[in-house]
Amino acid sequence: MSKLEASASITPEELALATRNHGMPLEALTYDVTPVGLHYLLIHYDIPVVDPTSWRLTIGGSVRRELELSLDDLRARRSVRQPVTMECAGNGRGRLSPRPVSQPWLNEAVGTAEWTGTPLRPLLEEAGIRQGAVEVLFSGLDRGVEGGVEQQYERSLPVDEALQDEVMLAYAIGDEPLPPQHGFPLRLVVPGWYGMTNVKWLERVTLLDQPFEGYQNTWSYNFRQTPEDAGERVTRMEPRALMVPPGIPIFATRERHAELARHRVSGRAWSGRGTIERVEVSDDGGATWQDSQLGEQASRWSWRAWDWEWTPSGPGDYELCCRATDSAGNTQPLEASWNLHGFANNQVQRVAVTVTGGGEA
Numbered sequence: 538m539s540k541l542e543a544s545a546s547i548t549p550e551e552l553a554l555a556t557r558n559h560g561m562p563l564e565a566l567t568y569d570v571t572p573v574g575l576h577y578l579l580i581h582y583d584i585p586v587v588d589p590t591s592w593r594l595t596i597g598g599s600v601r602r603e604l605e606l607s608l609d610d611l612r613a614r615r616s617v618r619q620p621v622t623m624e625c626a627g628n629g630r631g632r633l634s635p636r637p638v639s640q641p642w643l644n645e646a647v648g649t650a651e652w653t654g655t656p657l658r659p660l661l662e663e664a665g666i667r668q669g670a671v672e673v674l675f676s677g678l679d680r681g682v683e684g685g686v687e688q689q690y691e692r693s694l695p696v697d698e699a700l701q702d703e704v705m706l707a708y709a710i711g712d713e714p715l716p717p718q719h720g721f722p723l724r725l726v727v728p729g730w731y732g733m734t735n736v737k738w739l740e741r742v743t744l745l746d747q748p749f750e751g752y753q754n755t756w757s758y759n760f761r762q763t764p765e766d767a768g769e770r771v772t773r774m775e776p777r778a779l780m781v782p783p784g785i786p787i788f789a790t791r792e793r794h795a796e797l798a799r800h801r802v803s804g805r806a807w808s809g810r811g812t813i814e815r816v817e818v819s820d821d822g823g824a825t826w827q828d829s830q831l832g833e834q835a836s837r838w839s840w841r842a843w844d845w846e847w848t849p850s851g852p853g854d855y856e857l858c859c860r861a862t863d864s865a866g867n868t869q870p871l872e873a874s875w876n877l878h879g880f881a882n883n884q885v886q887r888v889a890v891t892v893t894g895g896g897e898a
């Protein structure tokens with residue numbers, strides 16, 4: 538079955554999601570920091586239109602002193618800027634069989650942005666976390682219906698995770714205010730965690746004495762095999778390496794054509810569970826592997842560059858693969874492991890390349 542036939546059963550509903558929520562074209566892996574319009578997007582409901590003059594962030598719940606902050610208040614605080622690689626937990630879902638019906642990502646739900654904002658911890662300390670608080674709930678302004686439940690998009694983090702130094706409230710990407718689609722005027726950024734953690738269009742931060750039982754925490758974003766499973770929370774990003782597909786694409790299928798010549802195959806790798814220690818590459822569909830050359834990373838929380846010199850042995854069909862391993866020993870499987878909502882499928886990327894030329898048989 539060709540790749541096109543395999544995906545032929547995609548539904549109009551999935552297509553509607555896919556046209557709203559675009560991925561990062563893989564050739565953009567070339568950039569240390571993804572140009573803003575090329576960063577992937579995932580928006581569950583509608584993009585809220587927010588008037589920044591009347592907008593306020595409330596920090597309340599189990600705190601000694603509730604805070605209400607304007608955008609100017611937040612901008613006046615200590616500012617931090619860090620390149621952070623973000624990946625949707627549903628990345629890879631479109632390759633699962635049977636395919637869970639949701640945003641049908643293949644490989645491209647990733648990007649690295651230079652988030653600018655203020656660290657969360659000093660704000661929580663100023664509000665004064667009361668004894669007994671166990672979680673911090675982050676609530677967005679966007680509303681919708683999901684799984685039959687009307688809700689606003691909100692998710693919680695354990696207090697100790699929310700207090701990590703790298704956790705920030707971002708009001709800009711580089712020097713530009715957040716674009717509407719990325720959470721204007723303010724979003725949470727939790728480096729190393731899957732995308733759903735980074736609540737956009739933030740309006741309220743609430744300290745809770747009990748774990749949050751809302752839809753996005755307890756039903757969605759859990760690994761389960763059946764609807765009856767309690768499931769395990771989806772948290773940090775599993776390791777993944779992606780390559781810029783070499784050669785040139787066939788328009789309709791994205792399959793590649795390349796000359797019989799030496800190619801520099803490059804890409805990026807990341808993990809929320811450790812630093813990237815190794816990226817291996819294969820040109821025979823994963824039968825044999827070689828080490829790539831690892832490059833720099835712009836920050837602890839951004840992806841690491843890698844590259845490999847590939848000289849095809851002759852004309853013919855090749856299948857290029859890449860596989861990352863992190864410092865905690867996590868690596869990528871060749872085959873997907875299925876779960877009900879299609880989360881964290883980090884099976885290795887496969888790129889079909891037809892090599893022509895060189896005059897050899």
Ligand SMILES: Nc1nc2c(c(=O)[nH]1)N[C@H]1C(S)=C(S)[C@@H](COP(=O)(O)O)O[C@H]1N2
Nearest residue numbers: 577578579581625677690732733735736737
């Ligand atoms: N308020 C709100 N925050 C949200 C979402 C959302 O739909 N609403 N989507 C989440 C998901 S699932 C992902 S993967 C990231 C995507 O962030 P981006 O669109 O800026 O790349 O935002 C997260 N934050």
Ligand SMILES: [Mo]
Nearest residue numbers: 579625626732
């Ligand atoms: Mo996501």
